Amino acid sequence: EAGVTQSPTHLIKTRGQQATLRCSPISGHTSVYWYQQALGLGLQFLLWYDEGEERNRGNFPPRFSGRQFPNYSSELNVNALELEDSALYLCASPLAFWVRGRSGTDTQYFGPGTRLTVL
Amino acid sequence: AQSVTQPDIHITVSEGASLELRCNYSYGATPYLFWYVQSPGQGLQLLLKYFSGDTLVQGIKGFEAEFKRSQSSFNLRKPSVHWSDAAEYFCAVGAAAGNKLTFGGGTRVLVKP
Numbered sequence: 001e002a003g004v005t006q007s008p009t010h011l012i013k014t015r016g017q018q019a020t021l022r023c024s025p026i027s028g029h030t031s032v033y034w035y036q037q038a039l040g041l042g043l044q045f046l047l048w049y050d051e052g053e054e055r056n057r058g059n060f061p062p063r064f065s066g067r068q069f070p071n072y073s074s075e076l077n078v079n080a081l082e083l084e085d086s087a088l089y090l091c092a093s094p095l096a097f098w099v100r101g102r103s104g105t106d107t108q109y110f111g112p113g114t115r116l117t118v119l
Numbered sequence: 120a121q122s123v124t125q126p127d128i129h130i131t132v133s134e135g136a137s138l139e140l141r142c143n144y145s146y147g148a149t150p151y152l153f154w155y156v157q158s159p160g161q162g163l164q165l166l167l168k169y170f171s172g173d174t175l176v177q178g179i180k181g182f183e184a185e186f187k188r189s190q191s192s193f194n195l196r197k198p199s200v201h202w203s204d205a206a207e208y209f210c211a212v213g214a215a216a217g218n219k220l221t222f223g224g225g226t227r228v229l230v231k232p
Binding site: 004033035042043044045048056058090092107108109110111112113115 | 153155160161162163164165168209211213219220221222223224225
């Protein structure tokens with residue numbers, strides 16, 4: 001069974017350009033989470049998509065956006081790139097579970113990441 | 120709001136020695152706790168998780184962690200480290216119902232021969 005895949009591995013852009021990052025979750029998983037790992041800022045939650053809808057958003061400006069496709073793959077778009085957007089962008093794919101009639105989220109499995117460099 | 124603190128930014132340990140990484144969390148309800156490991160330039164690999172039940176959790180690669188509610192801690196341990204354990208380790212807390220993970224700042228482990 002394939003894990004979480006992300007493309008491209010590396011992406012180099014200049015300030016003001018747009019970047020598009022892609023993620024395919026584990027087969028059968030319907031949710032995708034995006035995280036940013038920037039130097040000095042740690043791992044921060046960006047976006048959560050489930051069943052094609054944006055379910056939650058971290059403390060990031062609107063120029064960070066995305067979507068989820070019918071096959072549950074996802075795109076993260078970053079518009080008007082700034083130098084501080086340089087980071088490793090990680091995608092995660094969780095399983096859902098039911099415990100005592102209550103839904104929850106099981107372990108998030110991470111992809112290898114896309115290293116975005118803004119010059 | 121949930122938060123996680125990893126007090127040690129760097130730890131250096133000799134190969135064969137024991138290792139303990141500290142993690143303290145803040146969360147209003149019963150937390151879902153995780154430890155992940157990240158090798159340079161790589162994604163995150165799950166080491167172990169705690170949802171409920173036995174407070175001593177066994178994970179992969181010989182790691183274990185103990186949940187202590189009274190201390191709001193979830194420390195990671197390994198009895199004897201190998202050179203391949205050199206990496207960065209992240210503690211994370213998650214809420215139920217599909218919420219995001221909140222990560223600690225990470226602890227970088229260096230292993231001396």
